[in-house]
Structures are given as structure tokens and as C-alpha cells.
Amino acid sequence: MANARQLKKFSGEFEMRRGGFLTDPTLAYETWGELNKRRDNAVLIFTGLSPSAHATSSPADPAPGWWEEIVGPSRPIDTREYFVICVNSLGSCYGSTGPASIDPLTGDIYRLNFPVLTLDDVATGAKVVIDALGIDTLYALVGPSMGGMTALSFAVQYPGIARSLMLISTASRSQPYAIALRSLQREIIRRDPEWKNGEYEPDAGPMDGMRLARKLGMITYRSGKEWKQRFGRERIAGERATGDPFAIDFEVEAYLEHHAQKFTGEFDANCYLYLSRASDLFDLAEHGGTVTGALKKIVTDRILVIGVVSDFLFTIEQQRELAADFEAAGKSASLIELDSMQGHDSFLVDMDRFRPVLSRFFAGDWAAVSAKN
Amino acid sequence: MANARQLKKFSGEFEMRRGGFLTDPTLAYETWGELNKRRDNAVLIFTGLSPSAHATSSPADPAPGWWEEIVGPSRPIDTREYFVICVNSLGSCYGSTGPASIDPLTGDIYRLNFPVLTLDDVATGAKVVIDALGIDTLYALVGPSMGGMTALSFAVQYPGIARSLMLISTASRSQPYAIALRSLQREIIRRDPEWKNGEYEPDAGPMDGMRLARKLGMITYRSGKEWKQRFGRERIAGERATGDPFAIDFEVEAYLEHHAQKFTGEFDANCYLYLSRASDLFDLAEHGGTVTGALKKIVTDRILVIGVVSDFLFTIEQQRELAADFEAAGKSASLIELDSMQGHDSFLVDMDRFRPVLSRFFAGDWAAVSAKN
Numbered sequence A, B: 001m002a003n004a005r006q007l008k009k010f011s012g013e014f015e016m017r018r019g020g021f022l023t024d025p026t027l028a029y030e031t032w033g034e035l036n037k038r039r040d041n042a043v044l045i046f047t048g049l050s051p052s053a054h055a056t057s058s059p060a061d062p063a064p065g066w067w068e069e070i071v072g073p074s075r076p077i078d079t080r081e082y083f084v085i086c087v088n089s090l091g092s093c094y095g096s097t098g099p100a101s102i103d104p105l106t107g108d109i110y111r112l113n114f115p116v117l118t119l120d121d122v123a124t125g126a127k128v129v130i131d132a133l134g135i136d137t138l139y140a141l142v143g144p145s146m147g148g149m150t151a152l153s154f155a156v157q158y159p160g161i162a163r164s165l166m167l168i169s170t171a172s173r174s175q176p177y178a179i180a181l182r183s184l185q186r187e188i189i190r191r192d193p194e195w196k197n198g199e200y201e202p203d204a205g206p207m208d209g210m211r212l213a214r215k216l217g218m219i220t221y222r223s224g225k226e227w228k229q230r231f232g233r234e235r236i237a238g239e240r241a242t243g244d245p246f247a248i249d250f251e252v253e254a255y256l257e258h259h260a261q262k263f264t265g266e267f268d269a270n271c272y273l274y275l276s277r278a279s280d281l282f283d284l285a286e287h288g289g290t291v292t293g294a295l296k297k298i299v300t301d302r303i304l305v306i307g308v309v310s311d312f313l314f315t316i317e318q319q320r321e322l323a324a325d326f327e328a329a330g331k332s333a334s335l336i337e338l339d340s341m342q343g344h345d346s347f348l349v350d351m352d353r354f355r356p357v358l359s360r361f362f363a364g365d366w367a368a369v370s371a372k373n
Helices: A119-132 A146-157 A176-190 A193-198 A207-221 A224-230 A251-263 A269-281 A291-295 A316-328 A343-349 A351-362 A366-370 B119-132 B146-157 B176-190 B193-198 B207-221 B224-230 B251-263 B269-281 B291-295 B316-328 B343-349 B351-362 B366-370
Strands: A006-009 A013-015 A021-023 A026-032 A042-045 A083-087 A140-144 A164-168 A302-308 A334-338 B006-009 B013-015 B021-023 B026-032 B042-045 B083-087 B140-144 B164-168 B302-308 B334-338
Touching (some): A006 A119, A026 A119, A119 A269, A146 A164, A164 A351, A176 A269, A207 A251, A207 A343, B119 B146, B119 B269, B140 B146, B146 B164, B207 B269, B291 B316, B302 B351, B316 B334, B351 B366
Parallel strands (some): A164 A302
Antiparallel strands (some): B006 B026, B026 B083
């Protein structure tokens, strides 16, 4: 049975790691496939910063998901074999409680009264969901980008649940270059007069700020090599607007504008700010003195770290470091370095390279997965 | 004799490459050292986007220059030996005519009525200066970053004047990744309500936009590796401002804020927009059908291309391509790849690596310069 979005209401006070609590928060999630009788075929997927729980289409919700080519029948994460769960992050705006939700204690939208969000809270939110589903073993825990950080937090907080761990283009702690970029994105949003210190109306908000922050995001998610091949110095078709010396001129500018406009209005600005800062705050070392100390707490059979050489937001060096830290913690981890040219976004677009790696992993072909590729 | 800033007024209509003209424009420049009797020891330096002509200090202007450690007595570009000229780019705001200047035809500030600016115009502006100085041979033409693009334009437009050419972290044509970043910087500035479609008063302007654009610039001028070593996840000293969940928290954020504030108010926003777009528009191929076709026009004895492996704005691949294009054009060019970790800004800060290369070049030690380093 394929399901559209479902909601799990957590009853009571959900305590936040940095203080404060949420009253009766909701966690939105989707599932695909069936839990088997041994209840051991569940796969939990954490998302990057902006996607919803809609990882792939289903009869109940035929819209393409954010990982459409990876999750589904006969796809690398095969929903005929696995019971796949994707959770909308706590703090997001696609069904889970976040800064755009109403605080039942006050009847007002949380906005900046939402407590400080961490990825530890996001991981705990997912634990609420799998508990409600009666799942105490995961075949695999999968996380790309911010979702990989969340997966690391989950694996450290709840050791032994996930029998395997797949971490894609992620980090054990945020580094200053990524922090600087996210900090600038947040400031671009906050400097938009329409942000109104977070007090914008639900149907309004800092559209311009979100659009520009998204452009910066897109630039940092891709690579110069890709764009050189794709756009070169092509100009847009048709005449430039007259009288505006700074109108869009190059194809690459039109591409950014098109994609940034699609994003604007979809994602709530305050939710974006909270999740962005949660990414900055993430440091696995808080769970064990050092990253290695924290990784020692993880109990799992298989660990796979996948990195992309052209990713400069979550660099290949960070993936190597993460794999090495696992080894230092006494855990065997395989590292796969992919030569994709789409930078950080490769896991969303370079299916030719990602599909076979994920297929081998989910077919249980461990020898092939860990072989030097 | 060391001189403080001097001004050369071009009398008449200065025709701009993309149409329009400037009436009696001024070119600001500084010189250091003495022109020798053979008038063959002049070195012309073009700047990056934002510096003034003040490359180094002098008795007449003791403020440190933007290339203080490179230019001066006993420094790599030795002003006891060379007559060094640095020109403030046409379109800038440090003495040369630009969008912040008054149009003598109207008595009003040019603002967006300034004609489209290209780096070809900037190169031609420098030609006005050296003509006025009675110089028809340059020992060397030197350009880092945008200055390298300007130097290429100069060498193609005025072949045979420069006997040697030093191009640092530059490009023969702007690539889409750099265009995207500069386009976003411009949009950040233009979206600041204080920009007022360019009609801000001389003592006002889009301070916030300039500050944020500068932060983006700084991020793209440096490297993640450097910042990881330099800042790690250090937090700022002292308490964070209460009640602001997005106040500055990490050292890297404080660093960006400090440097961006220094820049804001110094550089005119409209001038920044024009020079930024001039960089995007730069394509040497316009001078010869292809880049190689244009490079064939250059007449010079020595060509040195210097690149930095950690530069992702003007990548090492672009420097290799430029050197290869020179070879394809039948010109012998040496390529030096430096392992600096400060990214695009390395030529301003990694003196340990740049000083010896420039010293050998200006000592005429060609064998050492072109030896594989």
C-alpha cells in the first residue's frame, strides 16, 4: 500500500535539546511499500534542508518526489522489498510543526518564538514516527546533505536501531565555509523589509530575500565545471529589457532566476532560517567530546559514506574525514568517491553514478559496495 | 620621486566600445620610481575590481597600498629599478571618471546614464595615461583578477607596447559560475531599497546591499580549507545579543561582518555595478573570433600565467586553458601553479609564495620563472 502524507501527533511536551519545548507537535511523513512480518525491512530517509516527506510518487500522490528515480518499485530503494519512510523535518513547513505552525499554547503562529532548533531535535522527531509505526529495527538509515547530519545524530542518539547507515555528501560538523554561506543566506532574507523581524503574514513574507538566498543556494549546490559545459557564455534569447543596464543577459542568470522563483512562496522563510541555523549548529562532537568519541556510540553493521569530488559545500575532504573518523572509532566504513560534476546536488541529478551505488547497497551486495570503485 | 595620486584629463569625447562617450573624462593614477633615459623601464599595473591606484605607499602618501609588499624599493617590483604606474580603472570611484562622477554635459552625476562599461574601455583609459607620460614601451604589464582581463585587452588592442605580460588568477573570458556570483551580488545591491534605482544621494546609498555583496565576495575570494584552519567552529567571545536567534555566533560570521563593514561606504554602489558587469561582459574572443584568434594579435617577448589551485572564482583550469590558448596562438607562455590556500585572494595575502615568483620575473630570471615549479 502506498500512502500519501500522514501525520503523527506527539502528545505532550516535546523537549528541545537547547531548551524550550513544543506542545503536541505534529510530524508529517510518507511511507511506501509494506512492513514485512519480521518488521525488519524499514528504510528511514532524512531529507536535505528544503524537501518535504514526498520522496517519490505513489498512486495516492502521483506528483514526482524529490528522489523519484531512487525510491520506488524496481528502483534502487525498491519499495516492493522495503518499507520506506521519509519524514518531513521538525521545523519545516510541509506538515511537521515548525516556526510557521500555530503554538497551541498561545493560538499564535510560533514565528521567532519557536525554540532554537537542532538536528538532534529533527532526529528525535523521526524517532517519534518510527515508534508510532511500531518499528524498532531499520534495515537502513539514509541521509543526504542535512539529512546525513540528522542521520548521524539519530544513529548516535538511538544506537542499534539502524542496521546500516548511508551518509551522502554530509558532515559530522559544519565547517566555517558552509556556515558563512548559510549565514549570508539568512542575512539576505532578514534584510528584506518584508521579513518584518519574522512577523510577516502567512500569505506574505520576504519573497525577494528568499529568491536571492535560493540563488546563492543553487550556486553553492552546483559546480563551475557543469555550468561551463551547460551554459558557457550563451545569452538569453530575445531582447534585453531596455533602460535597465543590469537586466538578465546571460543564460546562467535566467536559469537561476527561473529556479529561484519556483522556490519562492513555497518554503516558509522563518522555517528556512531555523533549519539553516540548525545545520550550522550541528556538531556531532557534542555527543561524545570529539567526533570520534560520538561515532563510538553508533551500533550498526554497515556504514557507507558517499562523497562527490566537485562538491564544495560538503567537500570530498569532509567525506574522507568522516570515513577516517569512523575507522578511528573502531567502526568499519566504506567510502565511495563519485566523479559527478553537479557538485553538492549530484545525489539529486547524477542518477547514472548514484543509481548503481544505491542499487548494490540495497541489494545487500556488500562486497561490491565496499570494493574500491 | 614618489608621487601621490595624479589626474590626467582626456580632452574631448572618449568613445566607449559598446556605444556612447564620455566628455573630458579623468584618469587617476599613481607612479613610483623614475622613468629611465631609454624610457623602457615602465611597469603598468591594472587592479582588481575594487582597489584604487594606490598600489603601495610613498612619502607623498604613506598609507599602505593594496600591493604594499610587492611594489616598492627592494620589493619584487623594485621601484629603484622600475617606473611603476597603477591606474584607477575607468568606471571606478577613486579619481577616475565613473558613474559617481559629474557628466560635464549635464552637470548631473552620471549614475545609470553612464554608458555600458567594458574592460576594453578600462584598458583604453590606461593607454591615455601612458601616452600622456610619453611612454611607448612597457617593461611589463601586470594584472591580477579583473586587472588580468584588462591587461589581456590592453595587449590585444595595443600590441607591441608591453615587452612582457604577467597575468595572475584571471580569465580570457568570464565563465558562467563567476557570472552567476557577480550577477547575484549586483541583484543584492539593487534590491536594497536605498539603491533607489541608482538615484541615491552621494552621501547615501545601498549600504546594506553593499555590505552583503561584499560578504559574498569575500566568501568567493577565499577557500574553505583556509577558513577551516583559521576559524574552525570557534564562537565569538562574549554573549550573543539576546532576543535575536540569528545574531552573529561563529567567529567566521564576525570576520565577514567586520571586513564587509570596512568596505561599505568606501566604494560607490553604481561604480561597483558597472565594473562587476564589465567583468561579466569580458570575452577576449570578441577581438579575434576566438580567444586563440585574439591572442595571436599579442606581440610580447614573455608571457607568464600564474594560478592558484584553491581559487574557485578564477579556477586553475582557466589558467591552464589560458596558457594552452597562448601556445595554440603560437606564443610561448609559462604557467605557474601555486599551492596557496587563500583562494582567489592569494595574490594579496600569500606573499611567501607570490614574492619569489614576482622577484624572479622582475629580476629578468626567465629561466627560473619558466622552470617547472
